[in-house]
Amino acid sequence: MIKPKVLITKTIPKEVENYIAQHCDYKIRSFDGKIDKELLFNELQDTEGLLTSGTKINEELLSHAPKLKVVSNISVGYNNFDLGCMKARKVMGTNTPGVLDDTVADLVFALVLSAARRISELDAYVKKGKWRESDNENLFGVDVHHSTLGIIGMGRIGETIAKRARLGFDMEVLYYNRSMKPKIEKELGVEYSSLEDLLKKSDYIVVMTPLTKETEHIIDYKEFDLMKKSAIVINASRGKTINEEALIDALKNKRILAAGLDVYSVEPVNLDNPLLKMPNVVTIPHIGSATSKTRFDMSMLAAKNLIIALSGHTPPNLVPELK
Numbered sequence: 094m095i096k097p098k099v100l101i102t103k104t105i106p107k108e109v110e111n112y113i114a115q116h117c118d119y120k121i122r123s124f125d126g127k128i129d130k131e132l133l134f135n136e137l138q139d140t141e142g143l144l145t146s147g148t149k150i151n152e153e154l155l156s157h158a159p160k161l162k163v164v165s166n167i168s169v170g171y172n173n174f175d176l177g178c179m180k181a182r183k184v185m186g187t188n189t190p191g192v193l194d195d196t197v198a199d200l201v202f203a204l205v206l207s208a209a210r211r212i213s214e215l216d217a218y219v220k221k222g223k224w225r226e227s228d229n230e231n232l233f234g235v236d237v238h239h240s241t242l243g244i245i246g247m248g249r250i251g252e253t254i255a256k257r258a259r260l261g262f263d264m265e266v267l268y269y270n271r272s273m274k275p276k277i278e279k280e281l282g283v284e285y286s287s288l289e290d291l292l293k294k295s296d297y298i299v300v301m302t303p304l305t306k307e308t309e310h311i312i313d314y315k316e317f318d319l320m321k322k323s324a325i326v327i328n329a330s331r332g333k334t335i336n337e338e339a340l341i342d343a344l345k346n347k348r349i350l351a352a353g354l355d356v357y358s359v360e361p362v363n364l365d366n367p368l369l370k371m372p373n374v375v376t377i378p379h380i381g382s383a384t385s386k387t388r389f390d391m392s393m394l395a396a397k398n399l400i401i402a403l404s405g406h407t408p409p410n411l412v413p414e415l416k
């Protein structure tokens with residue numbers, strides 16, 4: 094039997110590779126985060142299935158991939174898909190929802206706690222032998238428990254964050270979402286809010302919405318102006334949900350207290366980005382889902398989506414816009 098041709102552009106666990114090998118004729122080309130377009134387009138000529146993460150699937154790429162049937166993302170986000178072009182060319186697109194919710198929610202709390210309790214700043218004091226200087230009220234943090242958390246984007250991950258906030262930290266939780274979630278409100282005691290009220294009332298603002306045309310710069314200058322001066326902003330969604338210039342401006346002018354960032358408008362973040370020089374900004378390199386188990390589960394789920402699609406069936410995680 095002729096196996097379908099698959100191109101893999103991300104390092105995947107051996108076990109997942111072995112599983113793909115049973116069903117597909119595959120090549121792994123690691124582009125180390127930098128895509129060499131010529132090489133990629135060349136490889137794509139006879140590719141039927143692409144297993145990737147973050148590669149821009151647009152008209153230019155699709156025009157070099159005449160046999161492509163499915164792009165399987167090893168991520169829950171799929172803002173790398175140009176959905177219109179994929180639909181027009183009948184290319185399926187899948188993602189990996191569900192398996193990363195707890196891991197990302199944990200990471201969001203790591204950012205909340207690090208920014209609030211100034212963990213990375215104080216870590217540097219200890220390591221530089223400045224223990225005594227750190228016992229200084231200018232370096233005191235702020236409480237997380239019994240404060241108000243505003244979640245923008247109440248999908249699965251938002252819900253998992255809300256659970257931690259309510260049950261673990263006795264926080265009040267407000268959420269803003271396209272649709273209201275009465276079941277979650279009842280189960281967790283969280284409250285739907287307008288975006289404006291959420292921004293005015295929250296001590297911690299977590300952006301967790303997917304990046305779409307509607308959510309790009311959902312937090313901009315006007316939104317920062319509505320926030321408390323003591324607000325801490327956390328972004329673990331996509332960098333462009335926040336206008337980064339406006340964030341820098343708000344931090345510089347002390348219109349908010351601090352930020353915790355896993356994502357940036359350009360990734361890898363430029364070394365001259367002012368955010369990297371600010372002690373009240375905790376920066377990590379887009380690692381929301383990066384635990385060994387979760388990355389394994391995401392790779393395996395993405396491989397299953399790919400193989401089901403290539404066998405002529407509708408994959409379970411076909412993204413809703415392409416159904």
Ligand code: DGY
Pocket residue numbers: 167168169170171193330381382
């Ligand atoms: C996702 O799955 O979208 C996370 O951001 C990790 O890439």
